[in-house]
Amino acid sequence: MDWGFIFERSFSAMIGPEVVVYAIAAVGLNVHFGYTGLMNFGQVGFMAAGAYGVGVTVYWLEWNFWIGILFSFVYVAVLALLLGLPTLRLRADYLSLVTIAASETIRLLARSRVMKPYTGGVEGVNQFAGPFYDLSPFELGKFYSFGPFKYLGRDVWVLVVGWTLLILITLMVRQLMRSPWGRTLRAIREDEDAARALGKNAYFFKMQSLLLGGMIGGVAGVIQVIQKASVQADTFNPVITFTIWTILIVGGPGRIWSPIVGSSIYWTLIVFIENTLRQLPPGVRSTLEDTVQLSDFNIAMLRFILVGLGLLLLARFRPQGIFGSREEMALDRR
Amino acid sequence: MTDGPIITATGVVKTFGGLRAVDVDKLEIRRNKITALIGPNGAGKTTFFNLLTGFDQVDAGEITLDGQNITGTPPHRLAAKGMVRTFQLTKALAKLSTLENMKLGALHQRGEKFWQALIPGLWTRQERDIEARAEAILQRFNLTHMRDEFAGTMSGGQRKLLEMARALMTDPRVVMLDEPMAGVNPALAQSLLELIKMLPAEGRTVIFVEHNMDVVQEISDWVVVMAEGRIIAQGTPAEIKSNKAVVDAYLGAHHGEDLSKVELA
Numbered sequence A: 001m002d003w004g005f006i007f008e009r010s011f012s013a014m015i016g017p018e019v020v021v022y023a024i025a026a027v028g029l030n031v032h033f034g035y036t037g038l039m040n041f042g043q044v045g046f047m048a049a050g051a052y053g054v055g056v057t058v059y060w061l062e063w064n065f066w067i068g069i070l071f072s073f074v075y076v077a078v079l080a081l082l083l084g085l086p087t088l089r090l091r092a093d094y095l096s097l098v099t100i101a102a103s104e105t106i107r108l109l110a111r112s113r114v115m116k117p118y119t120g121g122v123e124g125v126n127q128f129a130g131p132f133y134d135l136s137p138f139e140l141g142k143f144y145s146f147g148p149f150k151y152l153g154r155d156v157w158v159l160v161v162g163w164t165l166l167i168l169i170t171l172m173v174r175q176l177m178r179s180p181w182g183r184t185l186r187a188i189r190e191d192e193d194a195a196r197a198l199g200k201n202a203y204f205f206k207m208q209s210l211l212l213g214g215m216i217g218g219v220a221g222v223i224q225v226i227q228k229a230s231v232q233a234d235t236f237n238p239v240i241t242f243t244i245w246t247i248l249i250v251g252g253p254g255r256i257w258s259p260i261v262g263s264s265i266y267w268t269l270i271v272f273i274e275n276t277l278r279q280l281p282p283g284v285r286s287t288l289e290d291t292v293q294l295s296d297f298n299i300a301m302l303r304f305i306l307v308g309l310g311l312l313l314l315a316r317f318r319p320q321g322i323f324g325s326r327e328e329m330a331l332d333r334r
Numbered sequence B: 001m002t003d004g005p006i007i008t009a010t011g012v013v014k015t016f017g018g019l020r021a022v023d024v025d026k027l028e029i030r031r032n033k034i035t036a037l038i039g040p041n042g043a044g045k046t047t048f049f050n051l052l053t054g055f056d057q058v059d060a061g062e063i064t065l066d067g068q069n070i071t072g073t074p075p076h077r078l079a080a081k082g083m084v085r086t087f088q089l090t091k092a093l094a095k096l097s098t099l100e101n102m103k104l105g106a107l108h109q110r111g112e113k114f115w116q117a118l119i120p121g122l123w124t125r126q127e128r129d130i131e132a133r134a135e136a137i138l139q140r141f142n143l144t145h146m147r148d149e150f151a152g153t154m155s156g157g158q159r160k161l162l163e164m165a166r167a168l169m170t171d172p173r174v175v176m177l178d179e180p181m182a183g184v185n186p187a188l189a190q191s192l193l194e195l196i197k198m199l200p201a202e203g204r205t206v207i208f209v210e211h212n213m214d215v216v217q218e219i220s221d222w223v224v225v226m227a228e229g230r231i232i233a234q235g236t237p238a239e240i241k242s243n244k245a246v247v248d249a250y251l252g253a254h255h256g257e258d259l260s261k262v263e264l265a
């Protein structure tokens, strides 16, 4: 087994583009769920709206890439309003139903034949991110190494921009949550009626939270499609939403650094497990092939199963997540 | 308007299915007085509170606050107009500290506006003032030692105290307390009574629901009796104590129960 290679991959995954994209999306979900108690089961829908915001503008309208980025915010905001206006006055479960349905609707619409002129259909939109990479100070096709980390120049550029955004967004959310605005969100999370009795327009605050977290999800979507250099409907499937939930819960909801650390742990594990499985000594490998029908194909599955096992252990031994406090968790049961 | 009733309810009806939970022809609440709302379980007291505070919508009728029609006004607007309530089932915000619970109560906070929240310089001074006020009220309610604890760690009685203290942070003109004494130990209950008694002098009207008749006798200026959604009697505590209809309403509601449990003397 080439442990050097496994570790190089794992280290690079630790702060890689996936970590950034998923951490940003999880910051948005943290605003929703961690701080406001909103059950958003369609965070991938906001990512898709952001992604197609750029994609559609560039592909169909043939407008400038940067204008597309601005437009992506508009799309996401419209989506948040559409989802929030009818549901946020209702019981909490309605939002979860509507968000998961909306995220699937967006994906299916985007890949449908009817929408092909606008979204590129199943093929999606490709080769639109040129203007972003034109600004790169790194040589796009060259490998760069920093200690144990090794990336292509184009990814280094994505990482520089992505991490900067991630840190800025995190600090902004931290500032917000330390303010009376954030206090009101947390109060609404604990008991909406108590907040209303004290003069807070809970509906309005929940709408603001949905918008903010959705926009942050949109940013994640934009970074993702820039990194992949394509907008593909099927990359925005519900599994993404649940991965984001996993990341948030691993870190601990309602904690400011949870999304980053959760995302980093998640992706490091996935890459570590995958590469280890691929590099098993031939004896072990053939045993596994015979007993559990291990193949290159189902290694991809197996790594999720193993991560799921890890999650079970986490739920058993540290249900509050990495940053959560057990005392706080215990309050739920009083 | 400085005299006259602060709240009026006229023809207020609320039904749940076939049940007329509230059916109040006319009720006037006197300004800067303590009014007790009593009645057997299920009489409609909490529902009536919900209607007055905008947590529930009337089927018919009109409610005014200081002469202004407030029927259908949502709770947060009413709070801004100076009307605040507490809940029969206490609503401490468990994962906020006691101090945070208190500070939440302050109205018109600049830092509650999204864009201003981003710039602490715009609200830290106001926040300090709010904090000072919160600490003063916590002191009055003997909760200073809980200041930095999660409200979720409080006992049931402490939560009742916190909820009332937090309500006062809105600087209300009308304080509506749904069973503020329930579950509070007798020693604490006595100090809570003293605190309630002080409110009219600060220019606050108090309406409270209570089952303990000793408490009602001790602090209220006026007693309103509800049964099966209707107001069956009202008067001074002494009048109510000797009112046969009231005694019957309680006895009727407690028919077949151990009479020593009936709290009306």
Ligand SMILES: Nc1ncnc2c1ncn2[C@@H]1O[C@H](COP(=O)(O)OP(=O)(O)OP(=O)(O)O)[C@@H](O)[C@H]1O
Binding pocket: B016, B019, B021, B039, B040, B041, B042, B043, B044, B045, B046, B047, B048, B088
């Ligand atoms: N949301 C609701 N749906 C259906 N029925 C309700 C609802 N809320 C209250 N009721 C009914 O209305 C009646 C009045 O209830 P309410 O809670 O107002 O009584 P209460 O006087 O506060 O009683 P208690 O002293 O036990 O608190 C009861 O019969 C109750 O079952």
Ligand SMILES: [Mg+2]
Binding pocket: B045, B046, B047, B088, B178
């Ligand atoms: Mg009640």
